[in-house]
Amino acid sequence: MSTIGYKDWAVDLAEVGAIYPFQGWEVAMTVVGVLFWLGWHRIQFVRENEHLEKARKMGDPEKVKSALERY
Amino acid sequence: MDGNLNALTTVFTEFYYWVTVVFMFLIHVGFCMYEVGASRRRNHMHTLMKNIMIIPLVTVTFFFFGWWIYWAFPMFPFFGGLDHEAASANLPWSENMATNLGDRITGVFWAAFLLFSWTAASIVSGSVIERIRSSALWVHAVLIGSVFWIIDAAWGWHYGGWMVQYLGYHDAYASGVIHAIAGGYALGVIMVLGPRIGKFAEDGTPRDIPPHNPWLLTIGIFLIYTGFWGFYAACNVPAISPEAIGGQITGETWTATNIYLAPTSLSAITFNFLMSLSGGLMAAYVVSKGDAFWTFSGGLAGVITASAGNDLYHPIQAMIIAAIGVVLVYKLHYWVERKFKLDDAVGAVAVHGYAGFIGLVISGFVLWGAPSSPYEGYAAINPVGQFIGAIIMFFVLGFLPGYTVARMQSAAGVLRIPEEVELQGLDYAEHHAYEDAKADIIAADKAALQAKST
Numbered sequence: 001m002s003t004i005g006y007k008d009w010a011v012d013l014a015e016v017g018a019i020y021p022f023q024g025w026e027v028a029m030t031v032v033g034v035l036f037w038l039g040w041h042r043i044q045f046v047r048e049n050e051h052l053e054k055a056r057k058m059g060d061p062e063k064v065k066s067a068l069e070r071y
Numbered sequence: 072m073d074g075n076l077n078a079l080t081t082v083f084t085e086f087y088y089w090v091t092v093v094f095m096f097l098i099h100v101g102f103c104m105y106e107v108g109a110s111r112r113r114n115h116m117h118t119l120m121k122n123i124m125i126i127p128l129v130t131v132t133f134f135f136f137g138w139w140i141y142w143a144f145p146m147f148p149f150f151g152g153l154d155h156e157a158a159s160a161n162l163p164w165s166e167n168m169a170t171n172l173g174d175r176i177t178g179v180f181w182a183a184f185l186l187f188s189w190t191a192a193s194i195v196s197g198s199v200i201e202r203i204r205s206s207a208l209w210v211h212a213v214l215i216g217s218v219f220w221i222i223d224a225a226w227g228w229h230y231g232g233w234m235v236q237y238l239g240y241h242d243a244y245a246s247g248v249i250h251a252i253a254g255g256y257a258l259g260v261i262m263v264l265g266p267r268i269g270k271f272a273e274d275g276t277p278r279d280i281p282p283h284n285p286w287l288l289t290i291g292i293f294l295i296y297t298g299f300w301g302f303y304a305a306c307n308v309p310a311i312s313p314e315a316i317g318g319q320i321t322g323e324t325w326t327a328t329n330i331y332l333a334p335t336s337l338s339a340i341t342f343n344f345l346m347s348l349s350g351g352l353m354a355a356y357v358v359s360k361g362d363a364f365w366t367f368s369g370g371l372a373g374v375i376t377a378s379a380g381n382d383l384y385h386p387i388q389a390m391i392i393a394a395i396g397v398v399l400v401y402k403l404h405y406w407v408e409r410k411f412k413l414d415d416a417v418g419a420v421a422v423h424g425y426a427g428f429i430g431l432v433i434s435g436f437v438l439w440g441a442p443s444s445p446y447e448g449y450a451a452i453n454p455v456g457q458f459i460g461a462i463i464m465f466f467v468l469g470f471l472p473g474y475t476v477a478r479m480q481s482a483a484g485v486l487r488i489p490e491e492v493e494l495q496g497l498d499y500a501e502h503h504a505y506e507d508a509k510a511d512i513i514a515a516d517k518a519a520l521q522a523k524s525t
Contacts (some may be wrong), residue, residue, distance in 0.1 A: 001438030001439070002439070003438055003440055003441060004438065004440075004441040007441075007442065008442045008447070009317055009319050009444075010319035012320075012322030013320060013324035014322050019334070019335075019383060020384060020385040021385065021388065021437050022385070022388075026385070027383060030387060032387065033390060033391070036350075036353070037353075040356075044356070046476065051361075
């Protein structure tokens with residue numbers, strides 16, 4: 001058993017193509033990868049929303065003024 | 072160099088390694104910037120000097136004995152004696168270790184390994200800032216950079232190393248042989264060294280000690296990424312024929328190989344470097360809730376986690392493995408900090424040590440059964456071999472020597488700076504002299520101006 005399809009390197013490299021593990025599962029891996037990416041956006045949207053809601057109530061007028069002055 | 076093809080291959084290989092060495096210099100520049108940015112203003116010059124002097128100290132010791140260890144130790148001491156035949160050409164008095172038109176490769180190959188040595192030492196340097204004596208750190212730098220990491224390289228990062236032959240150990244881009252060992256070593260040192268004053272409240276709650284210059288940290292870590300890319304290329308043999316490898320590969324197709332002379336390609340590792348960097352950044356952003364420094368460090372930890380198998384992984388595997396590693400590393404860092412009251416100033420133990428360890432273990436499963444070498448009779452890659460390898464890297468060659476030497480230094484009173492100096496700042500004397508010199512020259516200028524106007 002070898003996850004990359006080769007148990008040794010007694011081969012002619014001219015006849016070798018893919019050597020990554022779990023060949024045949026590319027579509028499934030892509031689905032997992034895309035879910036990871038979309039999930040990241042979902043989490044980030046929710047978290048930023050919460051953060052901005054909290055942040056809008058935090059401002060001390062004096063500090064805001066000095067931040068504007070500081071540019 | 073007989074024949075045009077041989078000449079071209081030799082000169083190409085020589086130039087290839089030379090370019091990687093220049094790229095890898097950026098790792099050290101990045102570490103310096105990161106450490107200085109993370110330290111407080113009163114400790115800048117000391118922090119910078121501590122890391123800069125790693126360069127000459129590790130370089131000369133790596134020339135004197137480090138490089139010899141790599142060639143002498145592949146089977147020593149458990150499965151054979153020292154390999155004097157291979158090692159003799161790498162002694163400091165050998166003709167190969169000098170200007171020699173008959174050997175155009177040893178110098179650049181030595182330098183590539185040397186830059187890995189600086190990195191190993193520099194990883195330890197980051198975790199101990201603002202309270203270790205430079206003298207103590209520089210001894211550790213020589214030990215990790217020119218002794219312990221290169222022993223692990225001989226055992227597990229050499230085509231004939233015993234770990235490769237008997238355990239099927241596979242660590243193509245050094246999750247273990249650089250990062251796990253250096254993180255383990257740093258852990259051993261900080262356990263003895265203790266935290267910075269103020270790091271923990273009286274009830275044991277850890278305090279964040281913010282960096283004085285976030286931008287310096289940011290540029291520093293981006294430079295480390297850039298240098299790390301060069302490091303990846305340096306871990307490969309760029310072009311070699313099956314005949315020159317001399318293993319089981321048949322036919323006449325040339326290939327790039329990893330350090331074990333097993334086939335891979337520059338294209339493969341470019342895919343995987345970028346996808347593992349991305350997986351690490353994305354996971355670190357989520358798990359740290361958008362903390363800038365953990366996110367940037369998470370990119371690095373992601374690459375380190377995937378590095379053991381990045382010569383063979385599919386890019387999506389590299390991305391997912393990096394993400395898994397980063398989540399575990401982040402959680403472990405804070406658990407260890409709270410539980411054992413350890414002050415790892417830049418998160419080096421986590422980003423390098425834990426990520427390297429986890430990366431080795433994961434690769435044992437994902438690459439299970441793949442050949443570890445192009446030579447006959449070697450064990451295949453397997454989970455048990457990778458786990459034992461991770462223990463050897465992190466604990467046996469990393470943690471144990473770091474802890475033991477730090478204990479000796481502590482007993483001799485030469486490990487930690489005095490409390491008064493820690494509070495006033497390591498640069499206090501230099502600052503004082505600088506301010507005095509400034510006041511002196513301003514007074515002189517004013518006197519000259521007044522004399523001219525009267």
